[in-house]
Amino acid sequence: MNFGPTPLEEAEGAILAHSIRLADRALKKGTVLDAAALAALRAEGHAQVIVARLERDEVPEDEAARRVGEAMEAPHVSRTRASTGRVNLIAETGGLLVLDALAIDRLNALDESLTIATLANYSVVQPKEMLATIKVIPFAVPGAALGVAEALLRRQRVLSVHPFRPLKVGLVLTELQGMKESVMTSAIEISTARVEALMGTMLPVERARHEAGATAEALRRLLRQGAEMLLIMGASATIDRRDVGPAAIVRAGGRIEHFGMPVDPGNLICLGEVGGVPALVLPGCARSPKVNGFDWVLQRLFAGVAVTSRDVMGMGVGGLLKEIETRPLPRAKAPASPPPLRAPRRPRQVAGLVMAAGRSSRMAPHNKLLVTDGEGVAMVARVAEKVLASGVRPVLVVTGHDRERVEAALAGKPVIFVHAEDYAEGLSASLKAGLAALPPDTEGVLVALGDMPLVEPAVISRILAGFDPEEGRAIVQPIFRGKHGNPMVWGREFLPEMMQLTGDMGARQLVARHADRLVEVEVPDDGVLRDFDTAEALKSAPGFGRISA
Known part of the structure; x- marks a missing residue:
């Protein structure tokens, strides 16, 4: 791209680099200068303008943004019309946004003229929410870089929305002598709210003694009722794969995939399955409606995204959820301005x-x-x-x-x-x-x-x-x-x-x-x-x- 001040006599067909306000109108940045525009500039005393001229192999910004947007389209994702070198990708349904972060990094590294910004990976999104924006840094993309981007996008999908599925969820609450009924009621209400927020329905809750055998029998009863996901909320926190909750999953004919996670709160979660049905032993923090690691796992499972041991171990970056006052809120509840910063939380006293x-x-x-x-x-x-x-x-x-x-x-x-x-x-x-x-x-x-x-x-x-x-x-x-x-x-x-x-x-x-x-x-x-x-x-x-x- 050729860029710089140019006499008006040589500027026809060039792209105006900066907006210029005239007496009766404004010439906006990106305007392709024609004879009428040059005459208006000359009439107001301008002798030269700063313009850009594209090289033969460069693709204009709107065309380049459109082509990248088309290549990134996916089921449940639509795109806006290209304008000023920008195309936005929009969710057509609610669900979970899944990105190939490495591929997006490679796209952004191809050439400084091509940029792609997205929401965070595994974000919960609503219909009509913007997922990503493709922006060409004025005013063109080299044809070779654009060709590589399109080839990469043809080989692999880098962005997708996975709609939440209406799963039937079975919950087992284990009990110890002396537990307050209000505690059990609260646990049921909070768990039900989580499940229904993700389009699921809760089967009648099973209550069992805090023993592996009794809990396993409760899991089998829920499976006979058609449970497509099993949750165990223990009366006492799980501290080992052989503890009551994990042992119950194994007794019910299942297996344990992973115990623990690098997300706090949420460390003491246990993931398993019984006959292909996901089975989770919940961390103690799941009794609270605050965001914790269990939410991350639950969202993926409802979206039909597999959660393996390796997936869990990869959640550490960004996994410190405690005391994050700027965590995004639903738009209706978001404050007009961000809350004041606070000092980091001191160690527990x-x-x-x-x-x-x-x-x-x-x-x-x-x-x-x-x-x-x-x-x-x-x-x-x-x-x-x-x-x-x-x-x-x-x-x-x-x-x-x-x-x-x-x-x-x-x-x-x-x-x-x-x-x-x-x-x-x-x-x-x-x-x-x-x-x-x-x-x-x-x-x-x-x-x-x-x-x-x-x-x-x-x-x-x-x-x-x-x-x-x-x-x-x-x-x-x-x-x-x-x-x-x-x-x-x-x-x-x-x-x-x-x-x-x-x-x-x-x-x-x-x-x-x-x-x-x-x-x-x-x-x-x-x-x-x-x-x-x-x-x-x-x-x-x-x-x-x-x-x-």
């Missing part, structure tokens, strides 16, 4: 609470918490060291009986002492004293017992990693070979109920009430089960074989 107020009555006259190991370190000090090493902050130590000696054993350690004046009333009194002293920004609290010195920092870190209230993991309890242990993590939402406890009972009695918010974390050793209440038990404690306090 989890405090540590070491319970060290008890009277140690079963080991009287000795205080078990002050028994020292082979290095002369008191048991309660070992517990505090390991809680500190896990990274929780602050760490509060609740004292009661033998207050001065317990504080002396912990001297020099970065802990905060909280004295429970009424510790003699039982464990609940000491727990409430510690909870009342937590900082106001605390999101969760790790409650550790001062007589469990065998819980290593790596185990505590593993327990802490399970804590995510947004994912439905607001209570975390370690488990070793089917037995539940300590320490536990509790979300702030449970503090009011914990403050109502009485007597010598801890917070464990609340677990049954909130089983839907519980996650059990398997740990590698039995340290989470071993406390040392008696002199006999102490003999089996590594390093604490004799009483010296």
Whole structure:
């Protein structure tokens, strides 16, 4: 392309590069200058204009855009008429937009004059929504580059809309004793809304015990009713391929394709199938209407797009969905201006609470918490060291009986002492004293017992990693070979109920009430089960074989 200032005498047939306003009209950029236009320019004192002249092998912008648009047409996709070097591609139906991103990158790399911009891959689109725009950078495309683009587009489809299918969906809700009915009702309502938004219908919901056998039977009943997709919403989060939900899929005659995904929230999803029918164990965050990784999988399945293990592992880029306030909204609900930017979300604030107020009555006259190991370190000090090493902050130590000696054993350690004046009333009194002293920004609290010195920092870190209230993991309890242990993590939402406890009972009695918010974390050793209440038990404690306090 030849470009630059040109005398009017030589400009006929050239393309005007910049709009020029005259007394009675405007000559727009892209106008092909004819004799009348040149006369009008001359009459107003113009001697030259900036123009472009195409080379013999260059294709004018509108023709080039039209040809690329025609080559990109696909079922359920239409195009607009070419104008000013632009053609838009429009969805004719609602569904899922699927792109060949690498091919579009190759098209955009052919020549700087040819550009194609699209919505994000796997976007949910509505009828009449613009999917892509083809724009020729003024004023032409080299013929060779255009020919390569057309050849590439003839070989492969780079853009398609997959309409959502009216699938019948079966949902199994698993139950644990003590679960609130309101929790179950909410889960059904949210799941139904998701399914209906994608043109599906929900079969009558099956409810089953939180056991693999009972859940598998519920899946078989749904299949007999014609389910074309199976969903399992567990009473407890899935933490392994052998957990209740995945095991039920296998028992029902299916298989597991993939467990977990690099999308947050949504990490703990499990994908499988039973007789060719997709079967999913949902992450805890699916109980919330907020966008999560389950939505991404559900949209693809409703659109008839296969979701393999490799597909799931490729969702990491863009998979951080938490705290994204600028996520696109339906146009009717979108704000007129974007919300103000916020600082990135800080890490979760989890405090540590070491319970060290008890009277140690079963080991009287000795205080078990002050028994020292082979290095002369008191048991309660070992517990505090390991809680500190896990990274929780602050760490509060609740004292009661033998207050001065317990504080002396912990001297020099970065802990905060909280004295429970009424510790003699039982464990609940000491727990409430510690909870009342937590900082106001605390999101969760790790409650550790001062007589469990065998819980290593790596185990505590593993327990802490399970804590995510947004994912439905607001209570975390370690488990070793089917037995539940300590320490536990509790979300702030449970503090009011914990403050109502009485007597010598801890917070464990609340677990049954909130089983839907519980996650059990398997740990590698039995340290989470071993406390040392008696002199006999102490003999089996590594390093604490004799009483010296």
